[in-house]
Amino acid sequence: MMVGGLSTKLLNICIASFCKVRLLEKAEAIVIDGIRLGLIPDVVTYNTLVSAYSRFVSLDAAYSVIHRMKEAGISPNVITYNSLMSGATQNCLLSRSLDLFEEMLLAGVHPNLWSYNILMHCFFKLGKPDEANKVFQDILLSNLTPHPATLNIMINGLCNNGYIDNALMLYRNLQRHGFVPQLVTYNILINWLCKTRRLRQARRILKELGESGHEPSLITYTTVMKCCFRSNKYDKGLQIMSVMMGKGYTFDGYAYCTVVAALVKTGRIEEANACMEQTIRNGVELDLVAYNTLLNMYCREGKFEAAYKLLDEMENGGLLFDKYTHTIIIDGLCKAGNISGAQKHLHYMKMMGFHENLVALNCMIDGLCKAGQIDRAMELYKSMETKDSFTYTSLVHNLCKAGRFRLASKLMMKCLRHGKKIPKATQRAVFDGLYSSGFTDEARKLWWKIRVARILH
DNA sequence: TTAGGGTTAG
Secondary structure (H helix, E strand, O other): OEEOOEEHHHHHHHHHHHHHOOOHHHHHHHHHHHHHOOOOOOHHHHHHHHHHHHHHHOHHHHHHHHHHHHHOOOOOOHHHHHHHHHHHHHOOOHHHHHHHHHHHHHOOOOOOHHHHHHHHHHHHHOOOHHHHHHHHHHHHHOOOOOOHHHHHHHHHHHHHOOOHHHHHHHHHHHHHOOOOOOHHHHHHHHHHHHHOOOHHHHHHHHHHHHHHOOOOOHHHHHHHHHHHHHOOOHHHHHHHHHHHHHOOOOOOHHHHHHHHHHHHHOOOHHHHHHHHHHHHHOOOOOOHHHHHHHHHHHHHHOOHHHHHHHHHHHHHOOOOOOHHHHHHHHHHHHHOOOHHHHHHHHHHHHHOOOOOOHHHHHHHHHHHHHOOOHHHHHHHHHHOOOOOHHHHHHHHHHHHHOOOHHHHHHHHHHHHHOOOOOOHHHHHHHHHHHHHOOOHHHHHHHHHHHHHHHHHO
């Protein structure tokens, strides 16, 4: 429909641009203005709104648009359902997403390739790679031609479910059948190979990316930089950051958080502060992860007033604290020696539904030990359902410092028998402690037990 | 539509 040179198509472009930047109220205002001018919203108008509401607000809000759509005599089509499914999948409402697929079939709407792609993604997120693979096989057997994104979802989903070798095999097979990897494909593989410490293979894929003619993106660099930090190669990681800056990449929240977290971890707080200021100057909108990074920086600096102010800011902005937020607060308080504050927050965290936050409990154990309250740390340890090598290392190390070598030895063996690692330095401290305290027989036995555990695990 | 970021011990 055209009114004085304006058309619904043009109106839809305006609405889509507001939706893209989450300005849904403005998008709705444009719809109303359009109607006043005689421009009738069409299926594209409604689908654009459904997509934005299901991604950024809620499925209920998206359904209210569908209700308006139906009232206007327009039936939801495959794009409407795909938008709902995509929003549900992105927001981890996975069973809702599967229900929507059924609902689409019941409504007599035929799924298209995009519907199957979302369905595959959803199954992978649910940890059901076999189901996802069935969908993929159905696509191959049907008359639908897979989109490169279909293959990327498959490769990433396999990696995400622990099937990296299968993903690599699929990648090679597809290449033999003429598939030209996209930059995204390379980034997916590099990321998972880095995460699983298969660095030789990661380098190979990185080399293939270089030979492909694609220019590595900000995402590629962030992935490699993070990989360096993960391997404690901080200087190399920071060198990559300099290369990125030299190449003129504009850092986004992901890149900044990676750098700030590494600087904080290595105690380079001033540089971290400068980096964070640059982030804010660049207009990067802070999300939950960025807030947590900033919070950790304040806690490490001992700036608790600023930290609490930040927590208020997060709450006022409608951000819900997650397990990272709670852990950072508890660890920060412990490291500042405020054990009772940390315990109060631990209690609050549990009330908020985070009962088994292993990392937070480990921080509490370490905090109690360092405050000289090892028996209370042991009580907490006994009450925990799961423990990891951090739990044991903290306890064993601090028991040694307190001269309680026999208990340290007992705990350490329990840890090693469960196949969990204990740093060599901690093992040595237990052994030396037993020996120098006169428990020479026990020390010798421990040495053999460590060797046996090493062979068995 | 698909890819990158945040927490703990030694």
